[in-house]
Amino acid sequence: MTNAIVVAAILALNSQITDVSVYNDRAQVVRTAEVELQPGINTVAFNDLPEQIDSRSIQVDGSGAATVMDVRVKSENFEEIPKQRWKELYNQKEQLELERSAVSQQIARHRQARAFLDQISSKVTHRAEKEGELDLNPDNWEQMLNLYSTKSTEYDEGIRLAELKLKEIQKSLDKVMADIRDAGADTRKRRQVVEVDVEAAKAGNVILQLSYIVHGPNWTPTYDVRVDTESRKMKVNYFALVRQNTGEDWSDVSLKLSTANPGLGGEHPELDPWRIKIWQPRIQMNESYSAAPARLAKAKMMLNRFAADDAVGFADDAPMTLRETTVSRQGASVVFKVKGTSAIDADNVEHRVAVSSITMPAHFRYSTVPKIDPHAYLKAKAVNSGNHPLLPGSANVFLDGSFVATSSLELVAPDEEFWVFLGADESMKVEHKLIKKYQSREGLMGRETRHTHDYLITVKNTHSVEEEVIVWDQLPISGSEGLKVKLIAPKYTKNSEALEIDDQQRIQWFQTLKPGQEWEIPFSFYVEAPSTEKIDGMD
Numbered sequence: 458m459t460n461a462i463v464v465a466a467i468l469a470l471n472s473q474i475t476d477v478s479v480y481n482d483r484a485q486v487v488r489t490a491e492v493e494l495q496p497g498i499n500t501v502a503f504n505d506l507p508e509q510i511d512s513r514s515i516q517v518d519g520s521g522a523a524t525v526m527d528v529r530v531k532s533e534n535f536e537e538i539p540k541q542r543w544k545e546l547y548n549q550k551e552q553l554e555l556e557r558s559a560v561s562q563q564i565a566r567h568r569q570a571r572a573f574l575d576q577i578s579s580k581v582t583h584r585a586e587k588e589g590e591l592d593l594n595p596d597n598w599e600q601m602l603n604l605y606s607t608k609s610t611e612y613d614e615g616i617r618l619a620e621l622k623l624k625e626i627q628k629s630l631d632k633v634m635a636d637i638r639d640a641g642a643d644t645r646k647r648r649q650v651v652e653v654d655v656e657a658a659k660a661g662n663v664i665l666q667l668s669y670i671v672h673g674p675n676w677t678p679t680y681d682v683r684v685d686t687e688s689r690k691m692k693v694n695y696f697a698l699v700r701q702n703t704g705e706d707w708s709d710v711s712l713k714l715s716t717a718n719p720g721l722g723g724e725h726p727e728l729d730p731w732r733i734k735i736w737q738p739r740i741q742m743n744e745s746y747s748a749a750p751a752r753l754a755k756a757k758m759m760l761n762r763f764a765a766d767d768a769v770g771f772a773d774d775a776p777m778t779l780r781e782t783t784v785s786r787q788g789a790s791v792v793f794k795v796k797g798t799s800a801i802d803a804d805n806v807e808h809r810v811a812v813s814s815i816t817m818p819a820h821f822r823y824s825t826v827p828k829i830d831p832h833a834y835l836k837a838k839a840v841n842s843g844n845h846p847l848l849p850g851s852a853n854v855f856l857d858g859s860f861v862a863t864s865s866l867e868l869v870a871p872d873e874e875f876w877v878f879l880g881a882d883e884s885m886k887v888e889h890k891l892i893k894k895y896q897s898r899e900g901l902m903g904r905e906t907r908h909t910h911d912y913l914i915t916v917k918n919t920h921s922v923e924e925e926v927i928v929w930d931q932l933p934i935s936g937s938e939g940l941k942v943k944l945i946a947p948k949y950t951k952n953s954e955a956l957e958i959d960d961q962q963r964i965q966w967f968q969t970l971k972p973g974q975e976w977e978i979p980f981s982f983y984v985e986a987p988s989t990e991k992i993d994g995m996d
Contacts, residue, residue, distance in 0.1 A: 467502050468492065470492060470501050470502060470503055471490060473488065473490070474488055474710050475487055475488070475710060477710045479676045479712070479713070482672065482718075483670055483675075484671055485670055487668045488666065488667045490667075491664055491665075492662065492665060494521075494657035497657065498654055499523075499654070501652070503651040504650050505650075506648060506649040507671050508648055508704070509672045509703060510649050512649070514668075517666070518666045524656045525655055530650070531650045532649055550633050553630040554630065560626060564620060570608075635805060677698050679696050679852070680866055681693075681855065682694075682866075682877055690816055691837055692816045693816075694814050696812060697810045698809060703803050706801070711795075712810065714792070714793040714810070715792045716791045782794055782813055813845070815841070817841070821835060827887045828931070831887050834881055835856075835879040835885075836877060841875065842872075847869040849867055852865060856879050862879065885920070885924070886917040890914075893910075896908055905987060906988045907984070908983060910981065910984075913977060913980070915978070916928060916970065916978070917975040917976070918974050918976075923969055923971045924970055925968075925969050927967050928966040928978060930964050931961075931964060933982075934962050941985040942983075942985075944981075945981035945983065
C-alpha cells in the first residue's frame, strides 16, 4: 500500500502585521501567521494586501517542519467602500457640517453680546451733557463694574471654548473628507493576494512570515530643543513623524525607522557628454528690481533667524519620559528600533514617535545685525553626544520653559558641533546711529568726490553674567572702475578673533561683555568717485 500525497484546498490565513521598517518613501512590512499543515502540499493565502506592494520584494520565511515550494502573487478587484459605508461617511459629513454651523453661530452670538456690553459701558461712562445727568452714586458704579467684569469674562470664555470645539469639529470633518477622497464612490480598485505552496512531511503547526515592500509610507525627523539658561544645558528630544495610507493599519507592531534611502538605487549615475558651443547673443527685455529685499534676505541668512509660525498653542509641558530606542548601524545607514509596540493607522495622519533624548552642555553667544535689526539674537552651541546622527528636520525651540521659535537642524554627526538660534533677547541692548554723513572734494582740481559715512554701534549687556557678542555690518563693494571704497574705522590689517572681514566685505566684531558693560564700536568708511558720476546703491 502506498502513501497518497494530500493536496489541501487553499487556506486563507489569519495573519497579523508584526514588524514594520519605515524608510523615507516606503516601508518593509512583515506579516506573521500560524497555520496547521496536513501531510503533502498545502496552499495557503495571505489575502487583502495593499495594491502598492512591490511584488519583486516578496519573501516568505518561517519556522517549523515544512518546506516552501512556490510563491505566487495575484491581483483581484474589489469595491473599496460598500454603498452602506459610503452613506455612513456622507451622513457623518453632513452631521459635522451642521455642528460646525451651530458652533459658528454660537461664536457670533457671544461676540455680538460682547460688543453690546462694550456699548453699554461706553454710554454709562461717557461724560454727561449736563452735570446733573451724571450718576455719582458709588453703589451704582460698583454694580455696573461687577456686571461688566462678570459678563465680559463669561462671553470671552464662551468664545474661547466654542473656538476650541470648532477646531475639533473641523479636524473630524477633514478626516471624513479624506476618507471619502481616498476611497471614491463605487470605484473598482485592486488588492494583492500572495499564495504559498508549503510541503509538510507530517501534520503539524508552523509559523509563516511574509515580508514585502509597500510604497508610500515615510518618516521625517522633528525635534524639541529645550535650553536652560541657568544650568546652560541643551536637551534635544528627537521624534519621528510617521505617516502611511497603505490601506492596512499597523496595530501593535515592532517599529523600526531607517535612515537608508533605497530610492537612490545602489549605483551612482553615469556622466552624459558635456557639449559646449559658441555663445550667440540674444535680445532680452531689461529687468528692474529693488535691491532692498535681497539685502534683507542676505541679512536673514547671516542670522539664520526663525519665524515662529502658528506658535499659539505651544506650552512648556511637565518633563516627560520618552520611549527608548536602540540604535544599530546597517552599512552606511542607521536604524532606530522603537521599544515596545506602536500603532500607525492607515489614515495619512502624522504620528509623533519618540526616538531619543540627548542632554548636552550649551555655550551661549549673541549675534546681531544692528544696521537692519535692533535686536540681539541668542544662539547656543552644543556637541552631539549621542551615538547617532541628528538628521535634517524642523525643531520647536524652548528657552527656560517658554516656546520662543521654530527652527531647523542640519545634519549633525556624532561628536559634531552645531548651533541653534534661540530668538531675540531684549536684555541685550543694541543701537545703530548715523553720526555724520558728508561729501568733500578730493584730487587734482577737485575731480573726485568723497562720500564719508560715520556710524556708532552700541551694545550693552544688562545680564548679571558675562556674555559673548558678535556684531555684523558691511562695507559697500565697488562694481565699477574708478569707484573706490576705503575703511576708516576700525583699523584693520588682517583677520583676528576680535575682527574679521570676509570676501563679501561683511565685517564681524567679537567681544565678551561683562555684566552691565557697554561696548561702543565706531564704524566709518568713505566711497570716492568721479565728481561727474552718480553712485548707484548707496541709499
